[in-house]
Amino acid sequence: MRTSGSCLCKAVKFSFDIAEKHFNSCHCKMCRVWGGGPAMVVESAGGIEFESEEELALYDSSKWAERGFCKKCGSHLFYRLKNHPYCNFNLGTLDNDQEFTFKTQFYIDIKPHNYAFSNETKTMTEEEVMAAFNS
Ligand SMILES: [Zn+2]
Numbered sequence: 525m526r527t528s529g530s531c532l533c534k535a536v537k538f539s540f541d542i543a544e545k546h547f548n549s550c551h552c553k554m555c556r557v558w559g560g561g562p563a564m565v566v567e568s569a570g571g572i573e574f575e576s577e578e579e580l581a582l583y584d585s586s587k588w589a590e591r592g593f594c595k596k597c598g599s600h601l602f603y604r605l606k607n608h609p610y611c612n613f614n615l616g617t618l619d620n621d622q623e624f625t626f627k628t629q630f631y632i633d634i635k636p637h638n639y640a641f642s643n644e645t646k647t648m649t650e651e652e653v654m655a656a657f658n659s
């Protein structure tokens with residue numbers, strides 16, 4: 525399956541392959557600062573293509589990952605690993621975002637107590653996330 529999306533001002537347009545129509549949420553502090561709330565992301569299965577990269581900027585957010593955003597309108601677009609093909613795009617930037625179902629909440633143990641999703645999802649603690657990504 526293929527999906528596509530763009531930033532708010534449409535200067536950055538992209539498309540990529542998806543294995544399933546699921547999205548995940550991340551409650552970690554970095555995602556909350558970057559997006560103003562918990563991240564909601566769709567994992568790419570490869571084939572990432574940008575129609576225009578002129579306004580695309582990368583923020584070096586850690587030793588292992590970087591985050592892409594539009595220089596013009598500021599939309600947060602994706603998170604990707606530097607030495608691995610893993611990349612996820614923010615759900616809201618996708619043209620068909622309403623077709624995706626909520627699968628997993630990451631870092632559930634460090635989620636702030638002042639909000640909660642009522643969807644029934646799988647949840648993973650920081651320890652479980654680390655164990656899954658290190659294998
Ligand atoms: Zn833009």
Ligand SMILES: [Zn+2]
Nearest residue numbers: 550551552555
């Ligand atoms: Zn996060």
